[in-house]
Amino acid sequence: MTDTHAAVERTLVLVKPDGVRRGLSGEVLRRIEAKGYALVAVELRTADDDVLAAHYAEHEGKPFYAPLVEFMKSGPVLAVVAEGQRVVEGFRSLAGTTDPTTAAPGTIRGDLGRDWGLKVQQNLVHGSDSPESAAREISLWFPAL
Ligand code: IDP
Numbered sequence: 001m002t003d004t005h006a007a008v009e010r011t012l013v014l015v016k017p018d019g020v021r022r023g024l025s026g027e028v029l030r031r032i033e034a035k036g037y038a039l040v041a042v043e044l045r046t047a048d049d050d051v052l053a054a055h056y057a058e059h060e061g062k063p064f065y066a067p068l069v070e071f072m073k074s075g076p077v078l079a080v081v082a083e084g085q086r087v088v089e090g091f092r093s094l095a096g097t098t099d100p101t102t103a104a105p106g107t108i109r110g111d112l113g114r115d116w117g118l119k120v121q122q123n124l125v126h127g128s129d130s131p132e133s134a135a136r137e138i139s140l141w142f143p144a145l
């Protein structure tokens with residue numbers, strides 16, 4: 001018989017500086033836990049250039065890259081590792097699409113975010129986009145895990 005149980009996986013979530021500033025860290029954690037995922041690590045910290053350059057390497061050279069890095073350094077971020085079956089795609093679904101103005105209602109970005117007319121989409125959260133990205137990002141933010 002084929003084993004249809006998906007393996008437990010981990011993802012990296014960041015509550016971005018806009019989310020921390022607006023007091024939405026608890027709301028994001030609440031939604032992760034309410035969905036049934038486990039929290040493995042939660043840490044408030046201020047990101048530096050090295051971690052952000054590695055984290056956003058895929059976006060280097062894009063027009064929003066420099067403002068994105070500045071925004072991500074504008075205040076503390078809440079770095080989170082969450083765990084569960086299919087948590088990578090599950091959290092992306094909870095987060096909603098990149099542009100918060102049109103992200104679906106019911107999602108973190110759709111319910112809580114909007115366009116503020118700035119150079120960078122201030123869209124409250126980051127979530128790893130694949131298990132490979134998750135492994136890379138978790139080792140970057142939480143080398144001890
Ligand atoms: P994602 O966070 O939904 O995976 P990515 O395309 O990986 O979106 O972009 C990383 C981050 O860069 C976004 O979350 C957003 O903050 C910012 N960003 C992406 N595309 C744009 C854009 O076209 N203009 C401004 N900011 C952007």
Ligand code: MG
Nearest residue numbers: 126127128129
């Ligand atoms: Mg992305």
